[in-house]
Amino acid sequence: MRIMWMVAAGLALAPMPAQAALVLSQSQVGTTFNVDFGGAVLGLINQPNLGATGRFTFAGATDAGKTFNFTYALTNDSTVASQIRSFGLDVVGASVRTAMSTGAFATNSINPLSGLIGSDLCFTPSTFGTCGLLGNSTVTMGQTGVGTFALTFANAMESIALDDFRVNYTGVLGLYGATGTGDITSVVGQVSAAPEPTTWLTMLLGFTFVGMAMRRRGRSGVTYPRSA
The missing domain is CATH 1.10.287 (Helix Hairpins)
Known part of the structure; x- marks a missing residue:
């Protein structure tokens, strides 16, 4: 005793x-994880009625292990007028060579300044998509945007680690922009975490x-x- x-x-x-990064290996096809996002107007003032939930599923690796494929369903569950302009995430310890996306956020960008501004990867609507302060929005209050995205690396990857999930809002209360970080709330499937x-x-x-x-x-x- x-x-x-x-x-x-x-x-x-x-x-x-x-909270550790979520590590997914090639063998963990079908693993689904849910992310709960908050929101802060202008990145400073927390808005408790602003939020989103994301459901992501690993659909498997292709191209001899160089490409990791995902599906997404991103819901704007805010109780105030708002639109989701983009969502993003980081890949820990590896550089994404190219990215592709479809659906509600069919435009993507790789951010070379992710260490200072925003996320490694950003997904936005197809029309005039941007992860900056300007750009069209989609997924209004109560709506869900669905689609796929794929991350391709220069070499085959046994596993990848995902972290720092975030969303960007616009039109909050009809006036403001906002950002929100995300926490993984549940995982279905066998995964490991980077200590x-x-x-x-x-x-x-x-x-x-x-x-x-x-x-x-x-x-x-x-x-x-x-x-x-």
Whole structure:
């Protein structure tokens, strides 16, 4: 019991890990994950009545493992007047060579300044699509936009890691633009997560406390024969 208590104490010292990237391998065809998006007007003022939900499904890899294919269904579940202008995501640790998309967001762009502005990838309506401040919008309040997108890499990929999901809104309350980050709320299928640095710290602290406790317990259990 003392060892278990010390392990728990060690884990409590480390901060809670941030949400890890979602890792999908070629073998995990059919995996579906849901993303819940919030919204902040002008990127600063949180708007609790602004939001969207996305349902994404990995449809498999093609082109000898170079292309990963997905379907999407993006719903504007806001309770205020608004339109979704685009959605985006990052691919962790790999560069997308080309992207293709169909449906409600049939125009795509790869952002060379994603480290400073926006996401690695952005998907927008087909007419005058842009991930900047201007551009046509689609998926108004209560509507769902569906389609597909494909990510192609220079080399075959055993797996890819997806992170930093976001949406961009326009016409919020008839006037404002807004952005919203997304959290993965559920995953159906076998997937793995890329460990965050805080996860490794938690594990190391836990193992350290276990080792210390076992060493103390071993020493305290040693008896020596009394001299005659």
